[in-house]
Amino acid sequence: MTKFNYQFSRLCGSVFSSGNLLYLSSGTSLLSPVGNRLSLFDLSSGTSRTYDFECRADIRFLALTSDDRLLLVVDEGNHALLVNLARGAVLHRFAFKRRVRCVTFSPDDRHFAVSYGKHVQVWVTPALRREVAPFVLHRTYTGQHEDVVMVRWTPDSRFFVAASKDNTARVFSLDTTDGFEPTTLAGHRAPLVGAFFGAEPTCVHTVSSDGAVFTWKWAPLDALEEIEGAAPAPPPPPARPLVGGSWSLSSRHFFNQEGSSVVCASLSSPSSSSSLLAVGFSTGVFGLYDLPSCACVHTLSVSKHHISACAVSPAGDWLAFGCPTLGQLLVWEWQSETYVLKQQGHSFGMNDMCYSPDSQYIATGGEDGKVKMWNASSGFCFVTFSEHTAPVTAIAFPTPSVVLSASLDGTVRAHDLVRYRNFKTLTTPEPRQFVSLAVDPSAEMVCAGTLDPFEIYLWSLQTGRVLDVLSGHAGPVSSLSFNPAMGTLASGSWDGTVRLWDVYKNNVVETLTHTSDVMCLDWRPDGRQLVAGTLAGSLHFWDTDDATCTHVIEGQRDIAGGRKQNDRVAANNNAASRHFTSACYSADGLSVLAGGNSKYVCIYEISQRMLLKKFQISYNRSLDGVLDKLNSKLMTDGGPVSEIDQNEDEISAKASTAFALPGARRQDDGSRRTKLEVRSSCVKFSSTGREWAAVTTEGLLCYGLDEDLIFDPIALTEDVTPSAVSKCVKSHQFGQGLVMALLLNEAPLIELVVDSVPLESIDLVVRTVRREHLERLLQFVAVTLAKTNHIEYYLAWTLAICKFHGVELEGERNSLYLRGLRALFKSVKNRFDDIRKVVDENHFTLQFLEAALDQKGRSNVDSVVAE
Template identity: 50%
Template sequence: MKFNYKLHRLCGSAYGNPDASNSSSSGANIVYTSSGNVLLSPVSNRVQVIDLLTHTVRTLSCEARSNIRTIALSPDDRLLIIIDNQNHAMLVNFHRSVVLHRFTFKRSVRSCKFSPCGSYFAVTYGNHIQVWHSPGLRREFAPFVLHRTYTGLGDAVVSIEWSSDSSVIMASSRAGTVRIWTVDTTEGFEPITLSGHKSCSVGAYFEKITQGSGGRIRKVYTVSADGALVSWSCKYSDEDAQDDEQKEFMDASNAALSFFGGASNDFFSSGGGNNDNQTQAQHLVKGTWEVSARHYFHQDTDVTATNFSTANNLLIVGFASGIFGLYELPSMSNIHTLSLSNQVIRTVAINDTGEWLAFGCPSTQQLLVWEWRSETYIIKQRGHAYGMRCMAYSHDGVVVATGGEDGTIKLWNTSSGFCYCTLKSHTAPVTACVFSNSSVVLSSSLDGTVRAHDLHRYRNFRTYTAPTPCQFTSLAVDPSGEVVVAGTMDPFHVYTWSMQNGKLLDILTGHVGPISELKFHPTRGTLASASWDGTVKMWDLYKREGEPESIKHSQDVVCCAFRPDGKQMVTGTIGGLLSVWNTDDCRLICEIDGKRDIAGGRKVNDRMTADSNSSSRYFTSVCYSADGSCVLAGGNSRYVCIYEISQQILVKKFQISFNRSLDGVLDELNSKKLGDGGPIDVNDGSDNDDPDFSANLPGAKRGDDGSRKSRVEVITSQVAFSNTGREWAAVSNEGLHVYSLDDDMIFDPIALTEEITPNAVRTNLRKKKHNVALLISLHLNEFALVREVLEDIPHKSIAHVVRSIGPEHLERLMQFISKCMLDSPHLEFYLQFCLEMLRQHGIHMEKHRSTFMRAFRSMHRSVQIHHDDLKRVCDDNRYTLDFIGDQTQIALEREGSS
């Protein structure tokens, strides 16, 4: 069994943090790539990469120290800068997801942005702006080189904007002022301050530089939180000196020169024909600013996020009420005003083409991408409102169902990573969910119901209840899908229902503690129920002769699981002990002490060290691997462990998250934050820029700031292996972590070089190297050549050749075989190819069914055509033989009678 599992994607949240309500800086920005088809969305301390064309999502392997506050992508999509709430920055190679450099800013950073030329990037530095040189391609010891620090704003800087030629930078502040600087020293220029707002300035943007503007900045738009937009115009002194007659003469001379093929020069501008060589910063020396227009959005709420598409003159505004507005400037025409949510919109983005608008609501972990011309949603994703609690894999491993504290059940596609259905039937937190078959998912809840949902119509078609009100904590379905069982918190009963008619069949009594886990035997009708009373009872639901056999433990049992063949069962107790039992005679096979493996992590309010607090760490969920040789276990800790049963050893240990914004990640707390009353963490996630700021109440010795907020603890609620064995998933407070063996980078040993020719294919065929010849022909992608190679392969070598084909060429090979099969007389030969491909690569096709569906349908169509033809010929032959037989019988009877 392989153990090189890597985090493939983080499902359950497309944007935001798990503790968004406790942090005012939880609304990190979202960024489009240069193509406009890929969206980067920060989730907790990771970055989700969402492809809007293929509707897939992947998670970058790099991980920040704490929740991300801002990200910035270079214009060539080569470098990604990630800055977290603690002002720790990472320089990442975006395409390879490799961390190149780490850096720490000494003051608060709220925004970061690359210049259009890619040579600089600017960050907000408390009340200042810092411009740094962008790292080059050459590896450097310290790639961050400071260019200059810009000052002059009275309060914290909120946003940054660059001019189109990267020579001018503009920043807005909480004081309501906007300040403009030149990146390099410009003779005669003084920084410009625009103060026309009564509240915090949310954003400031340059107008598009038109062809007739001479490369000069004409207008600037500033937006404030109180819903006001101010348009600032810049007038230049050299333009005022030109009168109307000179302008008319200049236009006429330019038209005449262009008619005769000459080059036109502006002789009336200062500097003559070299005027176009001046930068926008040099033009600003001669400019004066004034308010040209003032507009209002007329919404009874604050503006929380803005963005501006310079190429399309489109302004997008997000409000605290969940409404957004799309305006066309400079006319301020309202194109759309729609309500997306009832929560605050913290960030908005628009791609370069101006077609797709992206919105992020951190309090609901909601991400929306909207196409405003067609008024349709491209993506609409939302996580569980109060966290994820349980999960279950479908039998084919393609769908994952998750239950949340908000009472909803979400269905996730493991190939794309998106939620495609949300079932809202429960009114209380969902405690367990399980698939009955590929089309039915059942869930239990604290509202006292067990509900069955149809995955074809996406509705609740049956509800199971108990005679008396109770809270269900566990759920299981027998392998045949006929019996549903659920355990309760109180009165410690196990209820059984018929799946077909919903009638209550039996109530299993005998436990004296809450039922923590229910599992059916894979091949028999035996039910195992684990309870807090320290026992696991084995019930035979079909015989019910005598009392159930009870397996006693020294401590409360919190989890159990059967091996896929049903010969073993593993149980976990609150002491961190995993016990393996023989299911035939209930004999103890071995015990694995995992208390030291899962121990670690000290919470902020703990009065003891992590080593002394290890008694509270134990496994709450276990499951067997697909081959039954290993056990995957997770619990109220940041670790997930894989144990080998026969050797009783720890094979590998995974840490779910390194996010220091969560509680229980660090084993040792910072001694500077230890007060008289215990550990304190005053400035964590705070927006205050003063490093000496203290939120302690006057006279208070315990560091009490009056708030009663608690940090989210990193724990694992449930773990599960996929039936294919290629991946496993864990439910934590951050979402659904999917770890997979499948690597996105596919190694292809044959490239298109000068040696890859049809002659090379035939040479390998003469040498009987059929697998190499097939690979080369697939690279050349010529149908006649591929058919020649396929029909030259001996029948006994088909299995070996198919085994040598990697997943990167499998889809094309299926297409070629389906095309060759249509008019080929070698039907059995190609059917053997189809059979071997399903045998060798069936699991991979099932996992990536969306990729192979088109080729599989084409291959199925070819087989179906031959099947129909053969059926028609056989039917005709059968009727012909019947007719000949009847005629022969009649002739024999006539001869006999005569």
């Protein structure tokens, strides 16, 4: 029986949405906000991780302590999370009452500063332990007339500078210091983007949106008097900097980027007399400048859209940039002028996805007309096909090395995953828009359903010719699927019917009638049953042998919930629009996964028509339809009050309001943007059964069985204990110890026994494993082989399992071991690819060295001959 303790594992299809970027202290890991989630990119190993916690809304600001222990996350609703970064656990939650534009920890990690509207608040950093009131306000600093956009500290954590939109920067002291007065640095003609301390606390660099960089110097009063001709006085003691002096403008510099404005700026660690300033412009150009001379070191055009976030690594060699319009994340090594990381999600959302047959890769098709291939293990996109000129509506894998995509541009394209090219394009005599796609089990025939005139086209994948055109539906063909066991094609349409076609005879075998539009369908792995999801929110299960409906699951109440911002009725009374748009059988055919126009994804047990588990795909309140209850007092005839009565700051920040008339306010360009609705357009199980993915509004969410712990008390006795397992290992009774460890099903115990078995005894130990424990051993070897350094040792275990249990794995009960076999194959394939890459690199390196030595030898011979 398939287990359903799936947990969120990672987020694909989107790498950056908004907010700022942060490097960890090692300089090889980068934190990037994606919606209300947070992703960690390991640049050295080429892997990514998405944390489990979610914010209430889209993340806007991140701050990290110098030791990488505490992470402070603030969303666009000014709600903050304090996170233990190592464990990914949320320690505390807090809500700020005013708009937050930046947050940063002091270098000694004892305080953190938050821009609190026009003010700056400094709070005491909470401890890692849980407290009743962890956030303690140290002090509020005032004096600026517009919102503060950036706060930066001195290295000794005694002073900080705050940049504001009122064109000024202000220097504050953390504690009350005798002789110190807060100083305002004024002179810019545009709002400030950033303010930074230089290598010394006596130097401040300010950057404004019009491309001006001012350098301010602090000097004691006696130095000023000495310049004016007065007698010199002894300098102040070094323990009291910025006291007894004044600030003056030292130099002005300009970037000279015509037609663009500065959007973001970041300064490297000022450890020497010079620092590197990274600047992102609204035209998609970023520049790198050397301060204090402001000499241009490097400029590069990333895209045509503005760069909203930039960060410099602690070593100053890697630059990270984020473009929210394209969902693009770049890491650039400016010294070698190469990309360390270049990732981009779908610009306008995804429509469909599909796992490869070996579950190694995930293919996604989006509204931007691109097909992207993602590594299922690392979460990185490794190739993008952009030949389509319209949104991609369907994806299919005929073989592990070929992916097919159907689009509204009237083409079905076949892409080669070996040479990364579009090697075949399937078209129709007259232009058509395709919305569904299917491939027969032999991977020789491709069929696609059209939006109008409700036809199904069949091609030969080898020749690319149209074989037949199936007509008969009275509505768009929303879904297609081939029977896995035979050549029957099932087509679902908005006309409320599912037709079964014999594609070789061009006739309709059966017509299955429903009471509403058919939105999705899928075959059971044995081909004996078919599920169809309708617009009424129900799942119909059909026995295809006699064309009878065996089960009906009314899922409308299960996926009901989520009140939209403009709904005039409560969520409980508004289930009419909730329906399934995608359904997928599990590998054993006992359950079905369904998702659609709802915030929920459901898993049903078919025979009992029972809901096993329900997943809420997002808690992000920046999306519409997440909350079940809204305050009806704030609803008016023109819409919600929050969308009508917005101040100028919110309009400039969001650049949209759904209900205000264009031109009704000053500085309003007429653009409008409403909230996206939370939903899932496609759900699929992986071939291994250990993972499933859903195409949602926020990206591709993957859920996996990380800890597949099963308690099996039937075969357990009082003698089966962890201590007994340890005694068996010490007495070299490895077979008995392995059986008891598999009965207890605890990974540390199984690992203890497996790692203790000598290499020459693996065959004998594997023979003692009984049939009922073989699946658990397969799963353990597959999971361990994917992460261990003892590759040869675990390959010996794999070979022994296949040698002595091959008959059972290929017999009638092979469906019980299918999930473990696929997981084991995936791990072996991954390690093979890793080793092959290393071997190829070593081979080419040896060839280069051999050629270099030969060339050196020839040059020596030529020199001797010349003499």
